[in-house]
Amino acid sequence: xxxxxxxxxxxxxxxxxxxxxxxxxxxxxxxxxxxxxxxxxxxxxxxxxxxxxxxxxxxxxxxxxxxxxxxxxxxxxxxxxxxxxxxxxxxxxxxxxxxxxxxxxxxxxxxx
Amino acid sequence: xxxxxxxxxxxxxxxxxxxxxxxxxxxxxxxxxxxxxxxxxxxxxxxxxxxxxxxxxxxxxxxxxxxxxxxxxxxxxxxxxxxxxxxxxxxxxxxxxxxxxxxxxxxxxxxx
Numbered sequence: 392x393x394x395x396x397x398x399x400x401x402x403x404x405x406x407x408x409x410x411x412x413x414x415x416x417x418x419x420x421x422x423x424x425x426x427x428x429x430x431x432x433x434x435x436x437x438x439x440x441x442x443x444x445x446x447x448x449x450x451x452x453x454x455x456x457x458x459x460x461x462x463x464x465x466x467x468x469x470x471x472x473x474x475x476x477x478x479x480x481x482x483x484x485x486x487x488x489x490x491x492x493x494x495x496x497x498x499x500x501x502x503x
Numbered sequence: 504x505x506x507x508x509x510x511x512x513x514x515x516x517x518x519x520x521x522x523x524x525x526x527x528x529x530x531x532x533x534x535x536x537x538x539x540x541x542x543x544x545x546x547x548x549x550x551x552x553x554x555x556x557x558x559x560x561x562x563x564x565x566x567x568x569x570x571x572x573x574x575x576x577x578x579x580x581x582x583x584x585x586x587x588x589x590x591x592x593x594x595x596x597x598x599x600x601x602x603x604x605x606x607x608x609x610x611x612x613x614x615x
Contacts, residue, residue: 404541408534408538410535412565412583415531416579419527419579419582420572425516425520428516429513429516438509449521452521453528456529457528457559461532466589470586471553494585
């Protein structure tokens with residue numbers, strides 16, 4: 392009767408993983424809602440989409456947090472590079488929409 | 504006196520983003536802690552590292568959650584593909600460590 396027991400354990404772990412994923416998605420939604428606000432602020436005041444000093448500070452901090460949590464800091468850096476490149480892309484789109492007078496119609500996370 | 508006001512707004516947004524990032528890192532640490540347990544279970548019972556049906560179910564669910572939260576589902580799918588490929592890599596490492604009798608020395612998130 393080993394197999395049903397394994398499947399019960401596996402299903403239980405997977406329920407936890409699915410719950411964590413739902414939390415991650417909503418955390419990312421809030422992150423993009425916030426970075427979009429930064430994008431609108433930058434567009435309004437003609438600040439550049441990329442801030443290299445800020446990005447470097449973020450990566451240094453994230454890698455330290457990753458190490459403290461027992462995660463591979465290189466993996467976390469690559470993951471966050473992917474996220475931050477999406478943020479920069481959105482900042483450029485927001486700036487372009489602002490230039491053309493359509494910033495208020497830019498679709499943001501949660502439809503806000 | 505426009506510039507100090509912008510910088511105050513920007514700093515406030517960035518504090519929120521940094522707090523969200525700390526939460527994300529710890530959520531990912533918990534996710535890997537959980538997926539590592541799945542890896543140990545699979546290794547013990549000689550189950551394959553990849554479960555295509557489970558992965559497809561995850562991507563379908565994640566894309567729906569992303570849409571509901573106003574996020575680009577394609578972006579979220581790519582992000583989670585990166586995460587899940589790391590999970591599969593760790594499952595293979597856990598299986599190899601189990602085969603060689605060193606599974607208990609596998610370094611997991613949070614050192615557990």
